[in-house]
Amino acid sequence: MQIDIDHLNKVYRGGVHALTDIDLAIPNGMFGLLGPNGAGKTTLMRILAGILRPTSGTIQVGEHDGNTERGRTAIKRILGYLPQDLGVYPDLSAREFLDYVGILKGLDERKVRRQRVEELLELVSLSDVASRKLKTFSGGMKRRVGIAQALLNDPQLLIVDEPTAGLDPEERIRFRNLLSDLGGDRIVLLSTHIVEDIAQTCRRLAIMNKGHITFQGSTEDLANEARGKVWTITSSGTKPAGDVTVVSTMNMGATVQYRVVGELADPSGATPTEPSLEDSYVWLMREKRSPALSAAH
Amino acid sequence: MTLDRIRYELRLLGKPVFLTPVLVVIGFALLLAIANRNVTTVARSMGASLEVLLPMAAGVVVATVATYDRAIELQLTMPRKYHHTANARFLFILLWSAVVSLLTSFLLYVTSYWRLPVLIAHWDQPWQFLTWQLTWLSSTLWLVALGLVLSLLIRSRSASGALICVFSVAELYFHDVFMNNSMLHPVYLFPLTFSPDASYWLVNRIELLGTAAVLFVLAWFLLRLPELLLSHSPGEE
Amino acid sequence: MDSLKIMWGVLRYEFRMQIRRPALWLAFLCFAFLIVRSATGMLDNPYFLQAHLSALQLAASLTLLTNWLAPLGVGILLADRLSRDRRTRVDELLNTLPGTLRTRLLGKYLGTTLASLTAALLLHLVVMAFAIWQTGNFLLLPLGLLCYGVIVLPGMLFVAAFSLACPVVIWLPLYQFLFFGYWFWGNLLSPHSGLPTLNGTIFTPIGSVIGAGFFNVGSRGGTGSSSAVDGIASLVALLGIAILVLVALYQFLRWQQARQ
Numbered sequence: 164m165q166i167d168i169d170h171l172n173k174v175y176r177g178g179v180h181a182l183t184d185i186d187l188a189i190p191n192g193m194f195g196l197l198g199p200n201g202a203g204k205t206t207l208m209r210i211l212a213g214i215l216r217p218t219s220g221t222i223q224v225g226e227h228d229g230n231t232e233r234g235r236t237a238i239k240r241i242l243g244y245l246p247q248d249l250g251v252y253p254d255l256s257a258r259e260f261l262d263y264v265g266i267l268k269g270l271d272e273r274k275v276r277r278q279r280v281e282e283l284l285e286l287v288s289l290s291d292v293a294s295r296k297l298k299t300f301s302g303g304m305k306r307r308v309g310i311a312q313a314l315l316n317d318p319q320l321l322i323v324d325e326p327t328a329g330l331d332p333e334e335r336i337r338f339r340n341l342l343s344d345l346g347g348d349r350i351v352l353l354s355t356h357i358v359e360d361i362a363q364t365c366r367r368l369a370i371m372n373k374g375h376i377t378f379q380g381s382t383e384d385l386a387n388e389a390r391g392k393v394w395t396i397t398s399s400g401t402k403p404a405g406d407v408t409v410v411s412t413m414n415m416g417a418t419v420q421y422r423v424v425g426e427l428a429d430p431s432g433a434t435p436t437e438p439s440l441e442d443s444y445v446w447l448m449r450e451k452r453s454p455a456l457s458a459a460h
Numbered sequence: 461m462t463l464d465r466i467r468y469e470l471r472l473l474g475k476p477v478f479l480t481p482v483l484v485v486i487g488f489a490l491l492l493a494i495a496n497r498n499v500t501t502v503a504r505s506m507g508a509s510l511e512v513l514l515p516m517a518a519g520v521v522v523a524t525v526a527t528y529d530r531a532i533e534l535q536l537t538m539p540r541k542y543h544h545t546a547n548a549r550f551l552f553i554l555l556w557s558a559v560v561s562l563l564t565s566f567l568l569y570v571t572s573y574w575r576l577p578v579l580i581a582h583w584d585q586p587w588q589f590l591t592w593q594l595t596w597l598s599s600t601l602w603l604v605a606l607g608l609v610l611s612l613l614i615r616s617r618s619a620s621g622a623l624i625c626v627f628s629v630a631e632l633y634f635h636d637v638f639m640n641n642s643m644l645h646p647v648y649l650f651p652l653t654f655s656p657d658a659s660y661w662l663v664n665r666i667e668l669l670g671t672a673a674v675l676f677v678l679a680w681f682l683l684r685l686p687e688l689l690l691s692h693s694p695g696e697e
Numbered sequence: 698m699d700s701l702k703i704m705w706g707v708l709r710y711e712f713r714m715q716i717r718r719p720a721l722w723l724a725f726l727c728f729a730f731l732i733v734r735s736a737t738g739m740l741d742n743p744y745f746l747q748a749h750l751s752a753l754q755l756a757a758s759l760t761l762l763t764n765w766l767a768p769l770g771v772g773i774l775l776a777d778r779l780s781r782d783r784r785t786r787v788d789e790l791l792n793t794l795p796g797t798l799r800t801r802l803l804g805k806y807l808g809t810t811l812a813s814l815t816a817a818l819l820l821h822l823v824v825m826a827f828a829i830w831q832t833g834n835f836l837l838l839p840l841g842l843l844c845y846g847v848i849v850l851p852g853m854l855f856v857a858a859f860s861l862a863c864p865v866v867i868w869l870p871l872y873q874f875l876f877f878g879y880w881f882w883g884n885l886l887s888p889h890s891g892l893p894t895l896n897g898t899i900f901t902p903i904g905s906v907i908g909a910g911f912f913n914v915g916s917r918g919g920t921g922s923s924s925a926v927d928g929i930a931s932l933v934a935l936l937g938i939a940i941l942v943l944v945a946l947y948q949f950l951r952w953q954q955a956r957q
Contacts, residue, residue, distance in 0.1 A: 175687075214536040214686050236539055244537040250530035252472055263468045267538040267545075271462060312534070476868040484874075495893045517874055524870040619720030621870050622773035625877035626724055629769060630731050632881060637734075 164225040164319055164350060165190050166211070171220030173206055173374075181206040183374040185220065193346035195361035195368030195382075196354040197444060202371040204354040205247055208324045211352070212244045224320060240269065243318030247325040249309040253298035257289055257308050260297055264312040276315075283311040286341070303334040310341065321351045327360055339364050362440040370447055378447055382440060389424060389438035389446035396421045396433045404428040408445050425449065461548060469548055477521055477553060481560040484517050485509060499573065506568055507575035508653040510561055510596040515649070516628045518557040519603030522550045523611045523620035536686050543683035554604055561596040565589075578657040591662070598668035599649045603628070605675035612682040615691055646671045700800045707804025708811070715778070715812035724770040725816040729823055732763055736824050740831050750914070755828065756840035757912035760848050763824050764904050767817040767849070769880050771810070772856040773873050776864045778809045792954065802947055810857040817853065821845050847911060851935040852902030858939040862946040899931035900938070906931040 171185040182203045198204050209215045211222065213235035222229030227237040251260060261280045270276040284290045287307040297305065306326060313321060323342065327335040343364045345351055353365060361368055362382065370378040370385075378385060396403050397420045403409070407425035424445045427433055438446075461469075488509045492502050529535055535542045568574050569589060580591050603624060610620035631638060631649045638648040639655050646667040651658050658664070682688060715721065736759060750758065782788040791801060825841040828834075864872045883895040884903040899906055908914050910928020923931075 209533075212537045214533065214690070216686075236541075239537055239539040242537060244534065246533040246537075248533070250533065252530060254474075255468075255471070259468070262464070264534070264538075266462065266465045266468065267535070267540045269539050273464060476871060480871055480874070483871075513878070516877065520870045520874050614720055614723070616718075616720050618777035618869060618873070619718070619724070619774065621873045622720065622724060622770065623727070625773055625873055626727055626766070626769065629766065629877065629881060629885075630727070633765070633885065634731065634735075 166225075166320070166350060166352075167221075167223040169221045171207075171210070171222065172218045173203075173210060173215065174218045180374050182210075182217070185374075185376055187369055187376060187379065189350055189352060190367065191348065191350055192367070193343065193351045193353060193365040195365035196352060196371065197356065197358060197361055197368055198371035199356060199448065201373075203374040204356075204371055205324055207371070208244075208246075208322050208352070208354055211238075211320075212242060212322055213239050238320070240316070241319040243313035243316065243321040245306075245309045245313045245321075245323040245326055247328070249305060251297045251305060251308065254296055256294050256296055257284065257300070257304075257311075258293040260308060261312055261315065265315045268316045270315065279315060280311075283314055286314070287311045288337075302329045303331065306330060306334070306338070310338070314345070319349045321345060321349060322354070323351070324354045325356070326353070327355065327357060335360070358439075358441040358444050370444065372448060385443045385447075386438055386440055387443070389443040391435065392424055392426070392446055393436045393438040393442045394423050394427055394430065394433040395436045396423060396427075403433070408449065410442060410445055466548075469545070470552060473525060473549060473552060477525055478556055480517050480521055481514055481557050484513050485560060485564050488513060503568070503573045503575040504653070506564070506573055507595065508650070510564060510568075511599055511650050511652050512628065512632065514557055514561050514564075514596055515599035515603045516624060518553060518600050519607035519624040519628075520621040521607075522553050522604045523607030523624055524617045525549070525553070528611075528617055532689055536689065542686075542689070543680075546683055550604060550608060554600065557600055557604075558597070561600070562593065565593060565596070575652065575656060577652055577661040579659060579661045594662070594665035594669075595652050598665040598672070601672040602647075602649060602668050602675070605672045605679060608679040609675050609682065612679060612688060615688070700797065704800045704804040704807075707801050708808040711778070711805045711808025712812045715775075715809045716815060718774070721770070721774050721813065721816050724774060725767075725820050728766045728770060729820055732766060732820065732824055733827055735762055736827055737831075740828065752834055752836045753840050753844075754912055754914050755832070755834075756825070756837050757844045757848065757908050757914045759824050759828055759837075760821065760841060760844040761904060761908045761914065763817075763821045764849050764852065765885060767820060768853055768856045768902060769877065771813040771817060771853055772860040772876050772880070775809050775813055775857055775860040776872055776876070777869055778805060779861055780864050780869060798950055798954070799947055802943070802950070806857065806861055806943060809861070810854065813857070814850075814853055817849070818845065821849070844908075844912070847932075848904035848907050851907065851932045851939075852904050854939045855902045855935040858942040858946075862942050862949075865946065865949065899927060899934045901931065902935055904931075 166187070166189040168185055168187040168189075171182055171187075172180070173182040174180050185203075185207065196204050196207070206215065210217050211224070211229070213229065217230070224234075224238045225241075227241075228234035229238055252263075255263065258280060261283065262276060265276040265280060270279065281290070284293045287310060289304065289307055289311070292300075292304070297308065300308065306329075310323070310326065313323070321342075326342070327338050330338065339360060342351055342353060346364070353361065355361060365382060367381055368378075368385065369376050378388070394403075394407075397415075397418050399417070400419050403421055403423050405426055405428035407423040407427060409421055409423050411422040413420040422436065422442075423433075424438075424442050436442075489506065492505050529542075529546075532542070535545060576588070576592065577595075580588050583591065606627065607620060607624050610623050611617065614620050614623075628649070632653075635648075635650060635654040638644045639651070639658070642660075645660060645664050648664055649668065651661055651664050655661075739758070739762060782791065792798075821841065822838075825837050828841075829837050860872075860876065863876075867875070884901055884905075886894045886896055888894055888897045895901060896903075897905065906923045907928045909923035910925050910931065
């Protein structure tokens with residue numbers, strides 16, 4: 164299955180252009196959507212999930228046309244969605260909440276549905292606390308309930324919006340592994356502003372900024388974007404001069420070690436460094452470079 | 461809708477939704493029992509509780525509850541459409557209010573604390589009893605429809621509840637204006653309380669059903685706007 | 698001094714948040730239509746004209762007229778302000794800040810009440826302007842403001858205190874509904890209706906006892922005459938109860954915090 168998005172635009176009331184001329188092809192497997200806050204990622208997710216309607220443009224999810232009501236309903240049948248702000252019903256237990264969502268997803272057979280709920284509770288390691296009310300759950304536990312509800316109907320399209328926000332490192336790793344396992348024979352669209360999540364799970368990604376797609380390709384291609392532009396500099400404390408962005412600062416006591424991305428005024432004394440995905444992201448986000456890169460792609 | 465789903469929807473509505481009309485009727489009846497034994501006054505007051513208080517309570521509850529959903533974003537991604545879920549919820553509220561009203565009116569009937577509009581005073585049973593139910597039914601449907609529309613338009617639970625109360629107070633206090641102006645009869649909610657001998661009582665009740673239907677149609681459209689459902693009025697989170 | 702600064706800051710922001718609510722202005726716009734219409738009826742009423750009221754009495758009568766709806770709007774629209782902190786999860790952050798609960802509570806009470814009173818005062822001024830246009834008497838404006846301060850403010854502060862406090866323990870829609878019921882029963886229902894009512898007692902926030910006591914004018918509920926002593930008693934009772942309610946609210950919130 165593949166998602167094809169052509170010339171997608173979304174303009175909110177008041178003339179806010181959330182999405183401008185988005186062209187995107189999302190194949191099977193894990194696909195990352197990266198961008199700063201306000202880039203339009205959530206708007207794009209909501210349009211794909213059928214919550215919002217685009218102002219113009221087309222969306223094709225497999226054989227389903229996302230521009231028609233029938234198409235959107237068909238997409239919802241194969242969709243699993245984990246929103247950024249997951250609202251839950253605090254007085255229901257985890258088991259009850261999943262059971263209820265299962266009913267809404269059309270799993271009418273009680274026995275089958277409840278079996279599925281138990282399987283998913285086991286998958287997200289919440290079986291022991293399944294009878295507890297959701298209001299007693301921590302943020303990480305709620306996120307796990309969230310991923311469980313998204314998987315109830317064994318979706319072909321899984322959209323997860325900022326799934327690891329607020330999670331501790333262990334839970335974040337667990338989530339990533341779970342998503343990677345799921346990415347085998349379905350589309351998993353992972354929207355986040357945490358570069359590391361994408362680096363660890365996705366082979367392909369797109370970067371959004373201010374409603375535009377500024378990059379689309381593989382993670383290797385993205386990493387190569389900043390080749391020759393990443394430096395490590397050790398100084399007595401003076402920040403490096405030049406058109407650079409400091410991505411990390413490590414105070415070593417007598418000296419300070421900087422990792423920078425950009426064009427140094429004086430590269431002597433700086434060590435060229437292998438770029439990470441985060442470095443390339445920073446490089447792309449520098450506005451001066453974005454228009455040229457968009458033209459190149 | 462399966463039984464399991466009905467069970468969950470009722471749970472999500474919560475006990476306060478179901479206790480409110482019961483408490484209103486019992487509380488008011490107790491107050492009357494303590495304060496006044498005069499049959500005419502009690503009949504008039506209990507009639508007012510069915511015509512005014514219960515419909516208002518239903519309207520405020522619907523305005524507060526029916527379109528507020530903690531998991532609205534998730535609901536909007538479900539193949540089962542959200543407007544069906546919302547419709548089911550306020551239908552439950554309406555049905556419960558109707559059950560309480562029906563039981564109360566039956567009790568009033570058998571205990572003779574029964575205030576009849578003059579127009580149907582000489583009708584035979586069961587037509588008199590059944591037609592009398594329009595006393596609360598028309599007002600309830602109207603205020604529920606108003607509550608729903610306000611809630612969807614203003615996107616504020618407390619404000620929409622407040623405006624239901626404001627509107628009801630205006631109807632109570634300016635009842636003479638509504639009574640004497642035939643143009644306002646289609647929105648005159650409480651004729652039994654103030655003008656039981658009105659010759660237009662039955663027409664008024666049917667006209668209210670008609671204007672309520674218009675409001676429901678508007679609500680029907682508004683429930684299909686996901687951007688509206690996801691929004692909040694400023695300061696009304 | 699820090700507490701005062703914090704309270705002033707809280708007051709300013711609560712005022713801004715309340716005054717920006719479209720619902721507040723929508724409610725008072727509805728009131729304006731109804732009350733101006735009622736004022737027209739009152740000013741054209743032959744019995745009213747024959748009463749030969751002084752400018753002060755006319756201002757007081759119009760103030761009472763405005764006040765039968767305005768506190769309803771204030772009370773109901775103020776009811777969600779405290780529970781909103783919990784709903785938006787801001788209270789957790791606020792409880793870690795140096796300002797005390799008492800300071801924040803007082804700032805919230807004053808800020809939200811003042812904002813709601815601003816809409817009510819504008820409504821009052823519209824009615825006074827209408828009366829000035831009808832009668833040609835410009836004295837009605839300063840006299841109207843005087844009457845507003847004396848008749849309206851004590852009741853508004855009383856209503857605001859209960860509206861801030863009660864929804865902490867009662868489900869909000871139930872409180873709105875009960876408040877509506879109370880307003881009608883305790884302020885608009887005539888004492889001669891056959892049902893016991895607080896209307897006409899010193900605990901009437903609509904200001905009828907104060908109006909009758911100080912200005913010798915009655916309200917629509919027909920509460921009869923009151924003396925100046927009754928007026929003072931009503932003023933003191935309303936303000937005193939408002940203070941007691943706020944103190945009780947503060948104690949309750951402190952107890953709630955300690956329990957967590």
